[in-house]
Amino acid sequence: MSGSTQNFDAVVIGAGFSGMHMLKSLRDKLGLKVRVYEAGETVGGTWYWNRYPGARCDSDSYIYCFTWDRQLLQEWEWSERYPEQPEILRYLEHVAKRHDLKRDIQFNTRVIGAEFDETTNLWTVHTDKGEDVTARYLIAGVGTLSTTNMPSFKGLETFKGKWYHTSRFPHSGVDFTAKRVAVVGTGATAVQAIPEIAQQSKQLTVFQRTANYCVPARNGKVDPELVKARKADYDAVVKRVRESPFGQERYAIPKSVLETTPEEREREFDRMWDAGGFDFWIANYQDMLVDQAANEVCADYIRRKIRKTVKDPSVAERLMPKGHAYGTKRQPLDTNYYETFNKDNVLLVDASTDGPIEEITENGIRAGGKDYEFDIIVFATGFDAMTGPLKALNLKGRGGRTLDQEWADGPHTYLGISVAGFPNLFTITGPQSPSVLSNMPVSIEQHVEWITDCIDAMRSAGKTTIEATPRAQDEWVAHVNETIAGTLMTSANSWYMGANIAGKPRAFLPYLDPEGVGGYRKRCDEIAAKGYEGFALA
Numbered sequence: 001m002s003g004s005t006q007n008f009d010a011v012v013i014g015a016g017f018s019g020m021h022m023l024k025s026l027r028d029k030l031g032l033k034v035r036v037y038e039a040g041e042t043v044g045g046t047w048y049w050n051r052y053p054g055a056r057c058d059s060d061s062y063i064y065c066f067t068w069d070r071q072l073l074q075e076w077e078w079s080e081r082y083p084e085q086p087e088i089l090r091y092l093e094h095v096a097k098r099h100d101l102k103r104d105i106q107f108n109t110r111v112i113g114a115e116f117d118e119t120t121n122l123w124t125v126h127t128d129k130g131e132d133v134t135a136r137y138l139i140a141g142v143g144t145l146s147t148t149n150m151p152s153f154k155g156l157e158t159f160k161g162k163w164y165h166t167s168r169f170p171h172s173g174v175d176f177t178a179k180r181v182a183v184v185g186t187g188a189t190a191v192q193a194i195p196e197i198a199q200q201s202k203q204l205t206v207f208q209r210t211a212n213y214c215v216p217a218r219n220g221k222v223d224p225e226l227v228k229a230r231k232a233d234y235d236a237v238v239k240r241v242r243e244s245p246f247g248q249e250r251y252a253i254p255k256s257v258l259e260t261t262p263e264e265r266e267r268e269f270d271r272m273w274d275a276g277g278f279d280f281w282i283a284n285y286q287d288m289l290v291d292q293a294a295n296e297v298c299a300d301y302i303r304r305k306i307r308k309t310v311k312d313p314s315v316a317e318r319l320m321p322k323g324h325a326y327g328t329k330r331q332p333l334d335t336n337y338y339e340t341f342n343k344d345n346v347l348l349v350d351a352s353t354d355g356p357i358e359e360i361t362e363n364g365i366r367a368g369g370k371d372y373e374f375d376i377i378v379f380a381t382g383f384d385a386m387t388g389p390l391k392a393l394n395l396k397g398r399g400g401r402t403l404d405q406e407w408a409d410g411p412h413t414y415l416g417i418s419v420a421g422f423p424n425l426f427t428i429t430g431p432q433s434p435s436v437l438s439n440m441p442v443s444i445e446q447h448v449e450w451i452t453d454c455i456d457a458m459r460s461a462g463k464t465t466i467e468a469t470p471r472a473q474d475e476w477v478a479h480v481n482e483t484i485a486g487t488l489m490t491s492a493n494s495w496y497m498g499a500n501i502a503g504k505p506r507a508f509l510p511y512l513d514p515e516g517v518g519g520y521r522k523r524c525d526e527i528a529a530k531g532y533e534g535f536a537l538a
């Protein structure tokens with residue numbers, strides 16, 4: 001450590017959507033002295049790191065952007081319904097330039113620890129560049145899907161070919177031409193990457209642990225008239241998504257699927273299927289995620305689609321999800337995913353029928369006692385979601401307590417934005433907030449606005465610390481768990497439940513507000529209006 005100490009009003013960690021907006025807000029609205037630390041070499045977060053073939057957003061582009069720059073909403077032209085990673089990164093670079101954000105961001109710098117000093121009421125933040133700085137407020141904009149999950153496969157170090165994790169793809173790209181390629185995983189990332197890699201490679205083998213329910217994305221150019229109409233209506237669009245269930249203009253059908261005739265629901269399912277995107281997941285019949293029988297009706301529709309699309313019945317059978325309810329895992333949006341398995345150069349190796357991966361060998365992968373040879377292995381094995389990046393910060397709150405200790409049995413937060421015993425720490429889209437169950441920019445903006453107002457209110461009232469009370473936190477955790485207990489979400493081995501990481505406690509990580517992100521926003525605002533109920537201010 002260098003020993004030289006700089007003081008800031010606020011340190012923000014991460015320069016993705018969250019950190020960029022937080023910086024803009026604290027610096028330009030409140031006039032605070034802010035330092036942002038970012039491990040990557042530029043802004044963008046998710047869109048800086050995830051460069052695998054086919055990487056693109058699944059949220060519609062007209063709402064997958066910042067809404068606080070209304071002028072830019074008018075000026076920016078997205079090329080497609082779901083733009084690719086380079087285009088989203090270009091957009092975020094443009095925002096950084098337009099608002100002169102980079103002058104307060106230190107890139108290529110990872111925060112490796114921070115502790116709260118109970119005598120000065122300041123955080124001391126340590127970086128991997130040997131800096132120690134102090135700040136009154138510490139704001140984690142570290143993302144929910146930013147800590148790579150790379151399972152420790154036996155023998156990986158012996159593999160003579162090249163291997164990559166999708167979230168750390170080389171910036172120069174990977175040439176798959178004439179190569180024998182393996183993709184390990186069939187989650188949302190893999191579903192985007194597999195059709196692209198199949199086109200580029202000589203031979204592609206997909207290693208599937210759990211078959212997923214994929215629905216069509218229906219990407220393409222957006223009708224210019226629709227773009228124009230949305231631009232003319234942006235204020236209302238923003239209001240609607242902020243008050244919506246999932247941060248999108250999508251609403252469940254207020255009816256049980258079990259009360260419909262087969263013809264009626266088939267018509268509705270076809271409509272959603274043809275529209276593409278998240279309709280099938282979040283604008284389905286209202287009991288789809290709460291009633292097993294209702295869920296099965298929706299799941300059956302997707303299984304029939306798989307059966308119809310995939311020509312080889314035994315491959316179709318293995319691609320058909322079994323053992324988990326539809327919608328209880330992150331919904332993958334696909335472009336020719338199922339069709340890809342009709343190609344002669346594509347092979348499916350399914351853990352339950354063909355045998356699981358046993359080890360990586362010099363020449364490839366051994367699964368179910370059989371050897372497969374590869375030049376390249378792509379691991380699409382996801383992330384240590386939500387708690388991973390926060391725990392990695394090595395924070396020490398009051399009495400030197402760490403998040404590892406506080407969260408030994410799963411996250412404990414108040415509103416997903418603060419943690420008892422960690423004063424003046426704010427977590428943007430933290431665990432137990434709607435976050436990953438919503439169109440994220442909507443949830444990010446809500447947290448950034450709330451944090452900004454909170455700090456502003458504290459300063460006006462001459463308060464130096466704010467922290468969740470243990471009681472409010474306990475009540476929030478109980479509420480999050482009660483809310484989700486009435487759904488099918490806890491039944492799946494999903495990353496929402498922490499089930500993708502060996503040894504991670506089984507707990508539902510985000511928060512599903514019965515009244516959607518609109519209801520959650522209202523709840524947070526009411527708490528603020530009541531003088532930050534459930535928080536202790538000093």
Ligand SMILES: Cc1cc2nc3c(=O)[nH]c(=O)nc-3n(C[C@H](O)[C@H](O)[C@H](O)COP(=O)(O)OP(=O)(O)OC[C@H]3O[C@@H](n4cnc5c(N)ncnc54)[C@H](O)[C@@H]3O)c2cc1C
Pocket residue numbers: 013014015016017018019037038039040044045046047048050055056057058059064109110111112141142143144145146189389392393428429438439440441444
């Ligand atoms: C492939 C992919 C596709 C996605 N598609 C969608 C979508 O369609 N719709 C949607 O709503 N969401 C999507 N998401 C979620 C996406 O993460 C969010 O939409 C959004 O980009 C999150 O922004 P963020 O700033 O909160 O986090 P991130 O973009 O993850 O940025 C966090 C940043 O913090 C940095 N950081 C973390 N720890 C440290 C540290 N200790 N020190 C310094 N820096 C640190 C990281 O380097 C990273 O750059 C997707 C995620 C992935 C991975």
